[in-house]
Amino acid sequence: MTTTPVRTIAPGMPLPLRQRIRLWIESEPVLAYLFMSPGWLILLLFMSYPFFLGIWISLTDRTVGLPTGEFVGLRNYRDLLRDGVFRLTVLNTFIYGFVTVPFKLLLGLLLALLLNQAFRLRNVLRAALLLPWIVPTALSSLAWLMLYDPVLSPFSWLLKDWGVVEGSIAFLGSRVNAIVSLCVANIWRGTPFFAVAILAGLQAVPHELHEAAAIEGANAIQRFFAVTLPVIRGIVVITTLFSIIWTFADFQLVYVLTKGGPANSTHIFGTFAWQEGIGGAGKLGMGAAVSLYMFPILAALSAILLRYVRSQET
Amino acid sequence: MAEVIYDHVTKRFDSVVAVNDLTLEVKDGEFLVLVGPSGCGKTTALRCLAGLEEVTSGDILIGDRVVTHIPPKDRDIAMVFQNYALYPHMTVYDNMAFGLKLRKVPKQEIDRRVKEAAEILGIQELLNRKPRQLSGGQRQRVALGRAIVREPQVFLMDEPLSNLDAKLRVQTRGELIKLQRRLGVTTIYVTHDQVEAMTMGHRIAVMNQGVLQQLDTPENLYDRPANLFVATFIGSPAMNIFPVKVVSGDGAYRLIAGEVTLEVPPSHRSRLADYVGREVLLGIRPEDLEVAVSNEAQRGDTVRLPVELIEPLGAETLVHLRGPAGTLIAQGEPRIRLNPGDVVTVRVRTEHLHTFDPQTEAAIF
Amino acid sequence: MVGSNRLSSRILFLYVPLALFTIFLLFPFYWMLIISLKPNSLLLNTKVNPLYLTEFTLRHYRYLFENTEFPRWAWNTAVVTFGATLLSLTCSILMGYALGRFRFRGGNLVGTAVFLAYLIPPTLLFIPLSQVVVRFGIYNQYWALILTYPTFLIPFASWLLMGYFRTIPRELEECAMIDGASRLQAMWRIVMPLALPGVLSAAIFSFTLSWNEFLYALVFMGSGQMKTIPVGTVNDLIRADVFQWGPLMAAAVLGSVPVAIVYMFFVDHYVSGMTAGAVKG
Numbered sequence: 001m002t003t004t005p006v007r008t009i010a011p012g013m014p015l016p017l018r019q020r021i022r023l024w025i026e027s028e029p030v031l032a033y034l035f036m037s038p039g040w041l042i043l044l045l046f047m048s049y050p051f052f053l054g055i056w057i058s059l060t061d062r063t064v065g066l067p068t069g070e071f072v073g074l075r076n077y078r079d080l081l082r083d084g085v086f087r088l089t090v091l092n093t094f095i096y097g098f099v100t101v102p103f104k105l106l107l108g109l110l111l112a113l114l115l116n117q118a119f120r121l122r123n124v125l126r127a128a129l130l131l132p133w134i135v136p137t138a139l140s141s142l143a144w145l146m147l148y149d150p151v152l153s154p155f156s157w158l159l160k161d162w163g164v165v166e167g168s169i170a171f172l173g174s175r176v177n178a179i180v181s182l183c184v185a186n187i188w189r190g191t192p193f194f195a196v197a198i199l200a201g202l203q204a205v206p207h208e209l210h211e212a213a214a215i216e217g218a219n220a221i222q223r224f225f226a227v228t229l230p231v232i233r234g235i236v237v238i239t240t241l242f243s244i245i246w247t248f249a250d251f252q253l254v255y256v257l258t259k260g261g262p263a264n265s266t267h268i269f270g271t272f273a274w275q276e277g278i279g280g281a282g283k284l285g286m287g288a289a290v291s292l293y294m295f296p297i298l299a300a301l302s303a304i305l306l307r308y309v310r311s312q313e314t
Numbered sequence: 315m316a317e318v319i320y321d322h323v324t325k326r327f328d329s330v331v332a333v334n335d336l337t338l339e340v341k342d343g344e345f346l347v348l349v350g351p352s353g354c355g356k357t358t359a360l361r362c363l364a365g366l367e368e369v370t371s372g373d374i375l376i377g378d379r380v381v382t383h384i385p386p387k388d389r390d391i392a393m394v395f396q397n398y399a400l401y402p403h404m405t406v407y408d409n410m411a412f413g414l415k416l417r418k419v420p421k422q423e424i425d426r427r428v429k430e431a432a433e434i435l436g437i438q439e440l441l442n443r444k445p446r447q448l449s450g451g452q453r454q455r456v457a458l459g460r461a462i463v464r465e466p467q468v469f470l471m472d473e474p475l476s477n478l479d480a481k482l483r484v485q486t487r488g489e490l491i492k493l494q495r496r497l498g499v500t501t502i503y504v505t506h507d508q509v510e511a512m513t514m515g516h517r518i519a520v521m522n523q524g525v526l527q528q529l530d531t532p533e534n535l536y537d538r539p540a541n542l543f544v545a546t547f548i549g550s551p552a553m554n555i556f557p558v559k560v561v562s563g564d565g566a567y568r569l570i571a572g573e574v575t576l577e578v579p580p581s582h583r584s585r586l587a588d589y590v591g592r593e594v595l596l597g598i599r600p601e602d603l604e605v606a607v608s609n610e611a612q613r614g615d616t617v618r619l620p621v622e623l624i625e626p627l628g629a630e631t632l633v634h635l636r637g638p639a640g641t642l643i644a645q646g647e648p649r650i651r652l653n654p655g656d657v658v659t660v661r662v663r664t665e666h667l668h669t670f671d672p673q674t675e676a677a678i679f
Numbered sequence: 680m681v682g683s684n685r686l687s688s689r690i691l692f693l694y695v696p697l698a699l700f701t702i703f704l705l706f707p708f709y710w711m712l713i714i715s716l717k718p719n720s721l722l723l724n725t726k727v728n729p730l731y732l733t734e735f736t737l738r739h740y741r742y743l744f745e746n747t748e749f750p751r752w753a754w755n756t757a758v759v760t761f762g763a764t765l766l767s768l769t770c771s772i773l774m775g776y777a778l779g780r781f782r783f784r785g786g787n788l789v790g791t792a793v794f795l796a797y798l799i800p801p802t803l804l805f806i807p808l809s810q811v812v813v814r815f816g817i818y819n820q821y822w823a824l825i826l827t828y829p830t831f832l833i834p835f836a837s838w839l840l841m842g843y844f845r846t847i848p849r850e851l852e853e854c855a856m857i858d859g860a861s862r863l864q865a866m867w868r869i870v871m872p873l874a875l876p877g878v879l880s881a882a883i884f885s886f887t888l889s890w891n892e893f894l895y896a897l898v899f900m901g902s903g904q905m906k907t908i909p910v911g912t913v914n915d916l917i918r919a920d921v922f923q924w925g926p927l928m929a930a931a932v933l934g935s936v937p938v939a940i941v942y943m944f945f946v947d948h949y950v951s952g953m954t955a956g957a958v959k960g
Contacts, residue, residue: 019383023368023383026385026862027368028781028782028783029781029782029783029784031777031781031862032777032778032781032783032786033777033783035773035774035776035777035781036773036774036777036778036789038769038770038773038774039770039771039773039774039829039833039837040774042766042770042826042829042830042833043796043829043830043833043834045811045826046808046811046826046827046829046830047796047799047804047830049811050804050807050808050810050811051799051803051804051807053807053810053811054803054804054806054807057806057807057810107700110696110700111700114693114696114697114700117693119693119694119697125697125701126946127942127943127946128701128705129700129701129704129705130942130946130949130950131704131705131708131939131942132704132707134887134938134939134942134949135708135891135934135935135938135939136890136891136893136908136909136934136935136938137891137893138891138893138909138910138912138913139908139909139912139930139931139934139935140707140708140711140931140935142711142912142913142927142928142931143707143708143710143711143928143931144707146710146714146922146924146927146928147707147710149922151725152722152723152725152729152924154710154729154730157725157728157729158730161728188703188704188707191704192704196950200950245798245800246800248800249800249801249802249803250802251801251802251893251894252893252894252909255893255897255913256913269802270800270802270894273802273805273806274805274894274897274898277806278805278806278809278898284806284810287806288806288807291802291803291804291805291806292803294800294802294803295803298798298799298800298803301798302795302798305798306791306794306795309794364853364857365856365857366853366856366857385856385861386853386856386857387856387857387858387859387860387861389857391857392857392858393853393854393857395850395853395854396850397848397850399848399850399851399853399854401851401854401855401869402851402873403872403873412855412858412868413858413859416858416859416860416864417859460858464858470857
């Protein structure tokens with residue numbers, strides 16, 4: 001080695017305390033936690049804390065207006081299992097959460113494929129058709145409430161006018177009718193979300209792939225399955241899981257349209273928890289227990305979603 | 315303007331040692347090139363100097379100041395990045411003025427310095443453009459201009475030419491050298507390109523696996539590489555290396571490998587004394603193998619070898635020869651007429667031979 | 680499609696389905712609008728076709744402003760929406776920046792936690808959260824919503840911004856710091872201007888989600904004058920079984936217009952944010 005001899009630095013004074021503190025604060029891990037602290041403070045206070053408080057409350061008979069309740073163990077959970085309304089609620093939630101999804105997915109996919117074509121006013125239409133997803137659900141549900149009105153429903157009017165039915169239809173009058181009506185309104189609200197998400201995926205499909213497949217003689221349907229579907233599969237799966245979770249934990253639409261009626265036959269978890277815990281008797285413990293019955297299902301769905309998102313990243 | 319000293323600097327990322335006990339001194343006004351293969355620690359060494367990485371141990375001096383724990387903004391340096399890192403939302407003028415504004419330099423002074431730098435670099439016309447409206451070469455100039463206006467003590471450059479096309483790179487290389495000589499600012503320049511290193515630096519620091527291999531002038535680096543790594547890294551095509559046995563007799567030392575026997579020039583003999591009877595690694599640069607078509611008899615500095623392949627490059631012809639242990643590349647005349655299979659006489663410039671210890675890989679001579 | 684541009688097949692396979700979708704998806708809005716403009720006499724006459732408007736009136740809108748608390752609800756909604764959006768954005772920019780930029784132990788774990796927080800629905804928490812709100816003494820105050828909405832806004836916005844910050848080359852910041860900027864200055868003057876589209880997406884999302892929220896508003900601010908538009912409309916304008924459809928629909932229209940306007944102006948930001956949410960989680 002022919003390095004020139006280096007002037008060695010005299011061993012310096014230890015850093016002053018103030019400079020050491022500054023160095024420590026400006027190091028990346030410390031700065032990272034510092035930056036995240038306001039957000040986490042809010043999440044801890046208003047998400048984690050209530051979550052654990054909810055578990056505690058569900059084990060008591062606390063009611064609205066009284067500061068605390070008695071510890072009752074798992075009684076609320078046990079009572080719920082014996083409650084016919086709750087069992088119906090579970091069934092309704094599954095119907096509402098899972099049956100609507102294939103419709104939303106299929107309609108959304110179809111709409112996305114249509115919007116992926118070139119035509120005039122495409123951007124305007126794309127923007128307009130997302131409206132059901134954008135506007136406050138409670139307010140758009142009011143429009144549906146009127147569309148389902150036993151007397152004023154324009155659907156009834158049209159069907160009567162065409163001579164299909166004799167009298168007005170009670171869209172929300174019976175359990176079956178009401179659930180179908182709820183599902184239709186939910187599909188109406190959710191389809192645009194699927195459409196726009198899938199459309200974004202479609203636009204990522206390389207055009208050359210289509211041309212190559214077309215040259216090889218694949219027709220439109222074959223091309224869809226061979227070229228398009230593999231590319232958008234990730235988006236479709238993730239969107240579907242999101243939609244299931246959100247629908248499963250819905251509240252507004254059912255609250256506005258039926259409030260769980262007629263005769264408590266169309267409740268889902270959210271509305272039943274509200275009725276038990278806040279609205280009716282104000283049995284907070286019972287309401288919290290209803291909510292927490294959702295947790296295992298949500299956790300399972302979230303785990304699947306998380307695993308899928310992870311696998312997509314790599 | 316100032317000198318820069320790395321004093322036993324080590325940088326560790328978790329378990330990986332990126333820079334290992336680096337000690338080197340850059341003189342005031344010097345153009346020092348840090349060169350080495352990718353992942354050798356040269357960029358990390360530069361980033362430590364910039365303050366973008368906190369050193370694990372050791373100290374760094376700029377001028378008379380220990381800057382080891384000083385944030386980048388207070389080190390009074392300027393850096394040109396490989397991708398130029400021009401602020402996309404600012405005009406060229408604002409890009410160049412940004413650092414001065416942060417330092418609260420008066421407006422007129424900023425204006426004067428920016429215009430002056432723009433004139434030096436010939437980018438006066440571009441001052442109102444945004445970076446995305448510039449070509450690669452123009453962006454490079456702006457990045458340079460941004461460093462110049464700051465009038466820092468040290469320029470740091472991290473492969474600033476590697477994003478340019480070959481022709482522009484050669485041209486810019488020349489301009490950069492002239493600029494540095496003119497401004498006289500201490501410059502530390504990182505590159506993986508040994509041609510850039512050889513042409514630009516007053517001195518070159520070759521690094522490998524975090525360790526400084528040799529710090530020397532381009533000439534010394536080429537003629538007296540300190541070890542096998544430096545010998546093979548510097549020079550293109552690379553130095554031919556093959557094992558030979560050291561034999562003494564008749565008052566001479568000979569290096570023998572298969573059919574090939576070479577006589578060691580008297581000046582180098584003493585250094586080989588310890589290796590008699592053992593194997594060493596012999597290094598011959600391609601230009602030190604002189605290919606002759608003639609049929610002379612073999613002497614102490616000639617060997618006869620068959621031709622494997624001819625690569626005419628225009629200004630020179632690379633002749634691939636079947637050597638005693640694999641291919642030897644010789645640099646031949648531009649219009650040499652040879653065919654694969656021909657056996658040629660090759661004269662070795664034995665005064666330019668290099669030998670290396672096979673264990674330590676350090677140069678013997 | 681590569682071929683098949685013949686007009687008849689285009690009509691059959693493109694325009695007809697598109698028209699059906701348009702009718703299905705936009706009819707409820709059409710209905711909302713018509714009813715809000717329809718005189719009561721016409722509304723209750725089941726003989727005439729309800730789909731057309733033969734005469735129109737603005738008295739439902741006037742009723743809304745003169746005889747109900749609607750203006751107050753609108754004010755409440757605006758205060759809560761702006762407050763929650765501002766707070767969430769501030770927290771999310773910092774958190775997204777930390778997650779997207781800094782190398783630190785547990786970074787991945789924190790990212791996952793944020794993602795999971797995004798999946799926790801209000802229906803799971805609203806009962807215990809109502810107790811927390813009471814305990815903190817903010818029940819029936821703006822803070823009740825301004826502080827609770829961020830629980831679903833921060834995870835989403837942080838996730839979105841994290842992805843955005845990662846697209847901005849690190850060298851830009853490093854260069855700024857060498858140029859003389861502190862980390863905060865580099866963040867503010869270099870990173871933020873470049874992340875503006877992402878910040879805008881996050882802002883629009885937070886705005887619409889806050890404006891539209893129903894459950895927390897119903898439970899934490901659902902009494903007296905503190906109602907938001909959705910809660911006030913649903914709870915106060917529906918009295919017993921007497922539906923005042925005209926004012927109801929007028930309120931629905933007015934309550935939807937702000938989000939619709941914001942959305943129409945920034946539709947591309949909205950869509951890119953939405954798909955970022957769907958694709959990246």
